[in-house]
Amino acid sequence: MTRKLFGTDGVRGVAGEVLTAELALALGRAVTLAADARQGGRVRALVIRDTRESGEMLEAALAAGVTSAGGEVLLGGVLPTPAAPLLIRRYGFDVAAVISASHNPYADNGIKFFGADGLKLTDATEARIEELLEEDAAATRVAPDGGIGRVRTLHGTQEDYLRELHVRFQHLDLRGVDVLLDCAHGATYRVAPEIFRRLGATVHVMADEPDGRNINDGCGSTHVAALGEAVVAGGHAIGFAFDGDGDRVLAVDRTGAVVDGDELIALAALHLRRQDRLKGGGVAVTVMTNYGFHSAMRAAGIEVATTGVGDRYVLEELRSRDWALGGEQSGHIIDMGFVPSGDGIASALLTLEALDGGDLADRSGMEKLPQKLVNVKVGDRDAAMTDTALLAAVDAESAGLDGRGRVLVRPSGTEQLVRVMVEAPTAEETDDVCARLVALVPGALG
Structure with a gap:
C-alpha cells in the first residue's frame, strides 16, 4: 500500500475528509474478514463510540461494512474505551471497535x-487489514457465503461497565468525599458521576453536556x-479530569495543583506494594516519566521498566513481564488486574483507594523534578538525530546530570520535530541545559 493507515492508536483523521464513511465501511469489511469467529459461525463485533457528531455516521458505516462481510454487529452506544475489553470478556465478541479520537478536537475522529x-490488535493483524483493504478495493464485492449479517442494539452496556467498576472497588467507601469531575463532554459523562455516587461520594460535575462539538473544548x-x-x-476536596474517550485522567488537589500521571502511578504503586498487591514488584512507564518517579520507586524497592511513548508499548511491557501496573505522564494508567487498557475512571478510584481517606494535597508518593520540553521544528528529523555535535552534547549533559536528573532528545514519531526534554534539580539548571541543547539541533526552522 502507498501509506500506512494505522497509527499507534488505530486509524484517525478529520471525519468526512480523512476518516470517511467509505473508509469506515471498508475497515468494517476488512476487520471482519481478518477475524476468526469463536464458534466457527459469524464474526460477532461490538461497536461503541464517544460523543462526537461524526460518531453516528461512522458507526453506521462501520456496521454496514461488518455485515456486508457476513458479520453480526452489536451497538453498545456511548461508552469509555476501556468498556470494550470488559464487554468482550463478558459477551465473547470476536472483535470490538471504538469510534473516538480521544483527546482531539471534535472534528477529528478515529477507529x-x-x-x-x-x-x-497486533501490528501483524493491522497489516493484514490494510492488505485486505487494498484487495477489496480492486475486487468486485459479492455477498458472503453465509449471507449478510445483522445489526442490533446491545442494551444495558452502561450498567455492565458500572457493575465491573463496582465489583473492583466494592470495598472503597467514599462517604464524606467531595469530588468534582470534569467529563470533557465525552464518553464518561454518564458513567463517571454514577459510579462515584454509588460508592458514596458527594459528586459535582462539569463538562457533562455533550452536543457533538464541545468534546475536549476547553475542558477535560x-x-x-x-x-x-x-x-x-x-x-x-479533589477533582478528576477525563479525556474524550475516558482512557486517561489527571487529578487536581484542593489547592488547584495539577497531579499528573507520574504522580498518580507513584501513589498507586506504593499503595499496592504496601498491600502486597503489586504483581511482580514492578511498574512500567515511558521515557517521558519524570526522574523523580524513578527516584521514588528506587527508594521503595520497586523495579521500573521504561518503554517508548504510547500506552500500547506500556501494555506490551506489562504483558511480557507479567506485571499489572503501568502508564504515562499524560494520565493513561493501566491496571491489568482490572482491564488491559487505560481506564480514567478506574484510575481515579484507585487514587482515592491509595489515599485511604487522606488529602491529595499532602501526597508524598514522589518529588517531581523541574522539567522542560521544547519541540524544535527541523527539515529532517532523522538527519538531525545523527548529528555528531548534538549527540556528543547530549552525552556530556547527561553525564553532568547523572544521579540528579536526565536528558532526553528524540525525534517525533509523527512530525518533523526533535523533542528536547531536560530534568534537573532546579528550574534554572533545567532551562540552561535545555537552551544549550536546543541551540545545537541542526536544521532548525524558524
Whole structure:
C-alpha cells in the first residue's frame, strides 16, 4: 500500500475528509474478514463510540461494512474505551471497535480495534487489514457465503461497565468525599458521576453536556486548568479530569495543583506494594516519566521498566513481564488486574483507594523534578538525530546530570520535530541545559 493507515492508536483523521464513511465501511469489511469467529459461525463485533457528531455516521458505516462481510454487529452506544475489553470478556465478541479520537478536537475522529483477547490488535493483524483493504478495493464485492449479517442494539452496556467498576472497588467507601469531575463532554459523562455516587461520594460535575462539538473544548484532561479553578472556587476536596474517550485522567488537589500521571502511578504503586498487591514488584512507564518517579520507586524497592511513548508499548511491557501496573505522564494508567487498557475512571478510584481517606494535597508518593520540553521544528528529523555535535552534547549533559536528573532528545514519531526534554534539580539548571541543547539541533526552522 502507498501509506500506512494505522497509527499507534488505530486509524484517525478529520471525519468526512480523512476518516470517511467509505473508509469506515471498508475497515468494517476488512476487520471482519481478518477475524476468526469463536464458534466457527459469524464474526460477532461490538461497536461503541464517544460523543462526537461524526460518531453516528461512522458507526453506521462501520456496521454496514461488518455485515456486508457476513458479520453480526452489536451497538453498545456511548461508552469509555476501556468498556470494550470488559464487554468482550463478558459477551465473547470476536472483535470490538471504538469510534473516538480521544483527546482531539471534535472534528477529528478515529477507529481502534480490540481482538477477542481484549487487547488492541497486533501490528501483524493491522497489516493484514490494510492488505485486505487494498484487495477489496480492486475486487468486485459479492455477498458472503453465509449471507449478510445483522445489526442490533446491545442494551444495558452502561450498567455492565458500572457493575465491573463496582465489583473492583466494592470495598472503597467514599462517604464524606467531595469530588468534582470534569467529563470533557465525552464518553464518561454518564458513567463517571454514577459510579462515584454509588460508592458514596458527594459528586459535582462539569463538562457533562455533550452536543457533538464541545468534546475536549476547553475542558477535560488536556485543559485541566479549568478544573483547578473550579475545585478551589467550590471548596472541593479533589477533582478528576477525563479525556474524550475516558482512557486517561489527571487529578487536581484542593489547592488547584495539577497531579499528573507520574504522580498518580507513584501513589498507586506504593499503595499496592504496601498491600502486597503489586504483581511482580514492578511498574512500567515511558521515557517521558519524570526522574523523580524513578527516584521514588528506587527508594521503595520497586523495579521500573521504561518503554517508548504510547500506552500500547506500556501494555506490551506489562504483558511480557507479567506485571499489572503501568502508564504515562499524560494520565493513561493501566491496571491489568482490572482491564488491559487505560481506564480514567478506574484510575481515579484507585487514587482515592491509595489515599485511604487522606488529602491529595499532602501526597508524598514522589518529588517531581523541574522539567522542560521544547519541540524544535527541523527539515529532517532523522538527519538531525545523527548529528555528531548534538549527540556528543547530549552525552556530556547527561553525564553532568547523572544521579540528579536526565536528558532526553528524540525525534517525533509523527512530525518533523526533535523533542528536547531536560530534568534537573532546579528550574534554572533545567532551562540552561535545555537552551544549550536546543541551540545545537541542526536544521532548525524558524
